[in-house]
Amino acid sequence: MLEVLVFVYENYWRGDACPELHALERKLSAHGFEPDEIHEALVWLDGLNIAAQTICLPQETEAEWKPAPSDAAMRVYSVAEQDHLGAQCLGFVSFLESSGVLPPALREIVLDRAMAAPAPVQLDALKIIVLMVYWRFGHEPDALILDELCDDSEDRVAH
Template identity: 70%
Template sequence: MFEVLVFVYENYWRGDACPELKQLGRKLSAVGFDSDEIEAALAWLDGLNLAARHTRITLPASPDLPPIQQQSPTSLRVYSSAEQDHLGAEALGFVSFLETSGVLPAPMREIVMDRAMAVPGGPMSLDDLKIIVLMVYWSAGVEPDALVLDELCDDTESRIAH
């Protein structure tokens, strides 16, 4: 499924540029993706579209839009046992890193959590979570800044610690 999501992200510059799901399914099939992967990805994208449609996301790049739900600076997100088990420590740590860095506002974090919980299996790999975060940015029609994009797309395995 994640290969299909990466293909969609790379070929449609924004979520609103993506064709309707039926047409997208035909295009993905023509490209050669497996029908089970296409079906899973389309169901996942449908859930993403639904979540994005019902949430207004305010990022530092768009301060003129008032958020629907204002989170207090002193509030704390407590992850359920199911979320902890499904995502694992590494993925939850990455979500926390993005949030404390100021690049993942609370409404967007909740969409990430919703879409991560919609993926079967677990614990989730960090690479799969990064694809989910990219897709949430994509669905909001927001290009992550260069440093965030680098963090989401960089292969951390090949990094050398200084």
């Protein structure tokens, strides 16, 4: 499924540039993806579309994406979320949120779509999910965050 999502991300500039799911299914099949992978990805994308319709985010300026600080708000993860995502993925979500690039509404969509992915979700899969959520809203993260999302941490060399 993740390979299909990466293909969609790379081939369609924004979520609104993506064809309807039936047309996308034919295109994915023509590119040689397995029917089961295509079906899983289309169900996942449909869930992303439904989740995206439930919120309205400003798309004017990046400053509007930054969440307003609130000392009273705290996200508590359920046991199911902890089991499905693991500490590494939840830590990465926390990093994005504390960096001001993942507002609470988008965080909830990321978590919803991560819970819809096969368990256990690895960090690389979560990064693809985050990219797809940004993609759906037509938002390209800044260069440093995009580098963090696209970088393979396995190849990093400590200084």
